[in-house]
Amino acid sequence: MGSFFIEIVKPSHYDDQGYVLQWWKAWIPSNSMACLYAIAQDCAARRVLGEDTEIMVNAYDEMTMTVPIDQIVARIRSNNNQGLVCLVGVQSNQFPRAMDIARRLRAADVPVAIGGFHVSGCLSMLKELPGNLQDALDLGITLYAGEVEEAFDEFLQDAAVGTLRPIYNKMNDLPGLQNQIPPLLPERLVKKYDGKISSFDAGRGCPFQCSFCTIINVQGRKSRWRDADDIEKLIRANYAQNINAFFITDDNFARNKNWEAIFDRIIELKEKDGITIRFLIQVDTLAHRLPNFISKAARAGCTNVFIGLESINPENLAHMKKGQNRITEYRRMFQMWKEHGVMTYAGFIMGLPKDTPQTIRRDVELIQRELPVDVLEFTMLTPLPGSEDHKVLFENGTWLDPDLNRYDLEHTTCAHPLMSPEIWQKTYHDIWNWYYTDAHVETLMRRNMAYGIKPVRIWRLCLQIYGAMRFEGVHPQQCGYFRLKNPKERRRGYRRWPTVLFYPAFAAESLVKYVRFGLYALKLHRMRMRIQKDPRNKHYMDLAIQPAADEQDDLEMFDLNAAARAAVDKAKRQKAIVAASRSKDLSATPTG
Numbered sequence: 001m002g003s004f005f006i007e008i009v010k011p012s013h014y015d016d017q018g019y020v021l022q023w024w025k026a027w028i029p030s031n032s033m034a035c036l037y038a039i040a041q042d043c044a045a046r047r048v049l050g051e052d053t054e055i056m057v058n059a060y061d062e063m064t065m066t067v068p069i070d071q072i073v074a075r076i077r078s079n080n081n082q083g084l085v086c087l088v089g090v091q092s093n094q095f096p097r098a099m100d101i102a103r104r105l106r107a108a109d110v111p112v113a114i115g116g117f118h119v120s121g122c123l124s125m126l127k128e129l130p131g132n133l134q135d136a137l138d139l140g141i142t143l144y145a146g147e148v149e150e151a152f153d154e155f156l157q158d159a160a161v162g163t164l165r166p167i168y169n170k171m172n173d174l175p176g177l178q179n180q181i182p183p184l185l186p187e188r189l190v191k192k193y194d195g196k197i198s199s200f201d202a203g204r205g206c207p208f209q210c211s212f213c214t215i216i217n218v219q220g221r222k223s224r225w226r227d228a229d230d231i232e233k234l235i236r237a238n239y240a241q242n243i244n245a246f247f248i249t250d251d252n253f254a255r256n257k258n259w260e261a262i263f264d265r266i267i268e269l270k271e272k273d274g275i276t277i278r279f280l281i282q283v284d285t286l287a288h289r290l291p292n293f294i295s296k297a298a299r300a301g302c303t304n305v306f307i308g309l310e311s312i313n314p315e316n317l318a319h320m321k322k323g324q325n326r327i328t329e330y331r332r333m334f335q336m337w338k339e340h341g342v343m344t345y346a347g348f349i350m351g352l353p354k355d356t357p358q359t360i361r362r363d364v365e366l367i368q369r370e371l372p373v374d375v376l377e378f379t380m381l382t383p384l385p386g387s388e389d390h391k392v393l394f395e396n397g398t399w400l401d402p403d404l405n406r407y408d409l410e411h412t413t414c415a416h417p418l419m420s421p422e423i424w425q426k427t428y429h430d431i432w433n434w435y436y437t438d439a440h441v442e443t444l445m446r447r448n449m450a451y452g453i454k455p456v457r458i459w460r461l462c463l464q465i466y467g468a469m470r471f472e473g474v475h476p477q478q479c480g481y482f483r484l485k486n487p488k489e490r491r492r493g494y495r496r497w498p499t500v501l502f503y504p505a506f507a508a509e510s511l512v513k514y515v516r517f518g519l520y521a522l523k524l525h526r527m528r529m530r531i532q533k534d535p536r537n538k539h540y541m542d543l544a545i546q547p548a549a550d551e552q553d554d555l556e557m558f559d560l561n562a563a564a565r566a567a568v569d570k571a572k573r574q575k576a577i578v579a580a581s582r583s584k585d586l587s588a589t590p591t592g
Contacts, residue, residue: 001052001053001054002052002053002054002082003053003054003055003056003079003082004049004053004054004055004056004079004082004083004084004156004159004160005055005056005057005058005072005075005076005079005082005083005084006040006043006055006056006057006058006083006084006086006156007058007059007060007072007075007076007083007084007085007086008033008036008037008040008057008058008059008060008086008088009059009060009062009067009085009086009087009088009101010030010032010033010059010060010061010062010063010087010088010089011062011067011087011090011094011097011098011101012062012063012094012097013091013093013094013097013405013408013478014096014097014405014491015473015474016473017490017494018490018491018493018494019485019486019487019489019490019491020062020097020485020486020489020490021063021474021478022062022063022064022065022066022483022484022485022486023063023064023479023480023481023482023483023484024064024480024481024482024484025064025192025193025194025480025481025482026061026063026064026192026193026194026479026480027193027194027197027464027476027477027479027480027481028193028199028247028477029061029185029189029190029193029197029198029199029247030061030063030088030089030199031089031183031199031200031201031247031249032088032089032115032116033059033061033088033089033185034183034184034185034198034199034200035148035149035181035183035201036086036088036148036152037057037059037183037184037185037186038181038182038183038184039148039149039152039181040055040057040152040156041057041184042181043055043152043153043156044056044057048153048156048157049156049157049160053160055156058072059185059186059189061189061192062097063480064189064192064193064480065192066486066489067101069101069104069105072085072105072110073104073105073108073110076110076111077108077109077110081109081110081111082160083110083111084111084112084113084156084159084164085102085105085110085111085112085113086113086115087101087102087112087113087114087115087116088115088116089115089116089117090114090115090116090117090118090119091116091117091118091407092117092118092121092384092385092386092404092407093404093405093406093407093408094116094118095114095118095132095404096403096404096405096491097405097491098114099132099135099136099139100491100492102114102136102139102141103139106139106140106141111142111159111162111164112140112141112142113141113142113143113144113155113159113164114136114141114142114143114144115143115144115145115148117214117218117386118385118386118404119133119143119144119145120145120146120171120218120386121214121217121218121384121385121386121387121390122145122385122386123143123145123167123169123171124145124171124217124218124386125217125385125386125387125388125390125391126385126391126394126395127395130385130394132404137166137167142164142165142166142167142168143166143167143168144167144168144170145167145168145169145170145171146168146169146170146171146173146174147170147174147175147204147219148170149175149177149180149181150173150175151168151170151173155168171218174204174219174220174224175224176224177201177203177204177224177225177226177230178225178226178227178230179227179230180226180230182200182226182230182231182233182234182237183199183200183201183234184198184234184237184238185198186241187241187242187243190238190241190243194480194481195245196242196243196245197243197245197246197247198238198243198245198246198247199246199247199248199249200231200234200246200248200249201226201248201249201250202225202226202231202248202250202253202256202258202259202262203223203224203225203226203250203253203256203257203258203259204219204220204223204224204225204250204251205219205220205221205222205223205224205255206219206221206223206251206252206255207221207222207223207255208221208252208255208284208321208322208324209221209321209388210308210320210321210322211319211320211321211387211388211389212320212349212381212382212383212384212387212388212389213251213387213388214384214385214386214387215251217386217387217388218386219251223255223256223257225256225257225258225262226258226262227258227261228258228261228262228264228265229265231262231265231266232265232269235266235269235275235277236269236275239275239277244275244276244277244278245277245278245279246277246278246279246280247279247280248279248280248281248282249282250281250282251282252282252283252284252308253281253282253283253287254283254284254286254287254290254293255284259290259293260292260293260296263296263297263299263300264296266300266301267296267299267300270300270301276301277300277301278301278302278303279300279301279302279303280302280303280304280305280306281297281302281305281306282305282306282307282308283305283306283307283308284307284308284324284325285307285308285309285324285325285326285329285330285333286324286326286329286333287307287333288329288332288333288336288337294336294337294340294342295340297340297342298340298341298342302342303342303343304342304343304344304345305337305342305343305344305345306345306346306347306377307333307334307337307344307345307346307347307373308322308325308346308347309325309330309346309347309348309373309376310322310325310347310348310349311325311348311349311352311363312327312330312363312366312367312371312557312560313352313354313359313363313560313561313563313564314327314560314561314563314564314566314567315352315354315561315563316349316352316354316355318563319352319353320349320352320381321388326567326571327557327558327564327567328558328567328568328571329571330371330557331370331371331372331544331548331555332548334371334372334373334544335372335545335547335548338372338447338448338451338453338545339451341451341452341453343374343375343453343457343458343461344372344373344374344375345373345374345375345376345377345461345465346373346375346376346377347376347377347379348364348367348376348377348378348379348431349378349379349380349381350378350379350380350381350427350428350431351380351381351412351416351419351424351428352381353416353417353418354418355416355418355419356418356419357419357423357426357427357430360427360431361430361431361434363560364376364431364434364435365434366556366557366560367435368435368440368443369542369543369544369556370543370544370555370556370557371544371557372447372544372545374444374448374458374461375444375461375462375465375466376435377465377475377476377477378428378431378432378435379409379410379475380409380410380411380412380413380424380428382407382408382409382411382413382414383400383413383414384407385404385407393414398414398415399414399415400413400414401413401414405491408475408478409475410428410474410475411425412424412425429469432466432469432470433470436462436466436470438523438527441458441462441524441527442527442531443542444458444462445458445459445527445528445531446531446537446540447540447542447544447545449531449532449537449538449540450537450538450539450540450541450545451545454532455528455531455532456528458528459521459524459525459528462524463517463520463521463524464476464479467517467520467521470520471513471514471516471517471520472513482510482514483510483513485502485506487499487502487503543555
């Protein structure tokens with residue numbers, strides 16, 4: 001009886017000081033790792049390498065642990081090199097770290113494959129292979145582009161006999177998701193995430209054409225979805241491990257053509273079988289137009305929704321090819337989610353061609369006054385490999401930062417026509433403080449009280465979202481609880497301090513940081529307790545939560561520029577046409 005090891009590694013990312021970002025508990029689980037882990041376990045159960053070969057599967061998320069590279073090398077080398085390390089879900093900003101891990105493995109002649117959005121995006125959008133991918137090939141690393149559901153058997157068999165090809169490009173063979181192996185992680189990994197949260201994709205693909213997006217060029221623009229039976233199966237499998245919280249990773253769940261059947265099945269599990277789950281979904285700004293979408297989402301267990309707001313300026317939206325975002329519907333859209341008790345996140349992209357610090361701050365202040373969104377997550381406009389933005393700049397020979405580690409949506413990576421790199425970077429850090437003022441956090445709590453939602457939920461979100469940037473200095477999507485640092489894993493080119501010096505300094509740094517964080521948490525807690533005792537909460541009202549029609553002339557957002565005024569005029573014309581059509585239908589209806 002022989003054996004073959006599959007070592008699945010989700011690499012992390014280097015911070016600005018060259019240390020690997022790692023946490024006692026991370027916040028966002030990796031769905032790519034969950035998918036590959038489940039597929040690999042299925043391969044093991046089916047003995048795809050033969051009845052005499054036992055497949056052993058291990059998985060590591062570097063965000064929550066130090067990857068035991070030496071142990072992996074020893075395990076595979078002692079097994080006659082029968083094994084494969086799969087670096088999965090590698091985004092562009094994680095590619096440098098993935099390469100550093102791969103170099104150590106390849107130095108020991110261990111087979112390595114890299115897959116994920118960076119490889120897939122580059123191969124799907126660029127005519128020529130970029131230098132960083134060629135560097136990987138030169139090291140003998142296999143590159144995998146696309147999805148593995150229908151190709152992993154063959155890939156694994158090639159690895160077992162030592163015939164892995166340099167590149168596997170499956171971008172033109174995107175599989176259907178019905179009856180595929182559902183993503184699943186073991187409890188020992190899931191408990192390393194906040195609140196034992198796991199993830200799954202109910203579908204893939206998005207029909208829109210946002211120029212900054214990599215999803216549409218990697219997963220396609222056609223909706224592919226899992227059946228309700230598949231979703232029930234994965235929920236039951238996780239529930240058996242006491243896991244009932246999920247991040248549904250569909251880039252736009254509202255465009256999953258099977259959304260209603262999936263919600264109905266989750267509701268049935270809840271109401272008939274007592275299997276209650278809670279989850280976060282991502283949607284576009286038109287999801288509220290789908291009949292019953294919001295009500296069924298809330299009934300199924302949606303507690304938080306991430307919405308791709310991106311901007312309130314129609315000029316910026318047009319530049320991003322985000323024509324589906326209609327500023328005239330923003331306020332009512334957010335109100336509908338709040339009326340169903342759902343906490344709202346929204347993405348805001350800064351650094352569009354006409355942006356300046358002044359216009360960005362103006363837009364943030366308008367959002368504070370006029371939209372009932374709970375928390376904003378800010379990102380820099382970044383030409384991510386795999387996006388149309390990157391393709392245009394790359395093929396035009398425009399300067400792009402060669403350090404992929406900076407492509408994390410937090411750093412300047414290209415030139416801006418109106419802001420220097422220093423001003424652009426400073427504005428990114430300032431924008432978080434502009435939105436999360438104490439006064440606005442209090443407003444958010446009062447708004448939620450008016451909707452019958454406990455302000456403790458705002459307290460938690462502000463500590464998590466704003467606290468990540470203010471105290472940890474990283475975007476919330478890369479954050480977690482209690483930072484860990486391994487001085488031995490510092491990026492090449494940075495000084496590695498002796499252990500006797502490093503750990504006392506790190507302990508002091510952590511103490512100061514978490515005392516500051518604790519004091520901030522205490523201040524917001526006292527604010528929350530004061531607001532909860534205020535009898536006026538039931539009658540609180542401001543412009544953002546005032547009942548609204550589709551368009552209102554009294555919003556400053558609608559008079560921002562000529563494009564905003566044109567958007568309002570278009571909405572009014574469309575509303576008039578619909579009203580006239582309904583009136584005509586009613587007049588044509590015979591009466592008895």
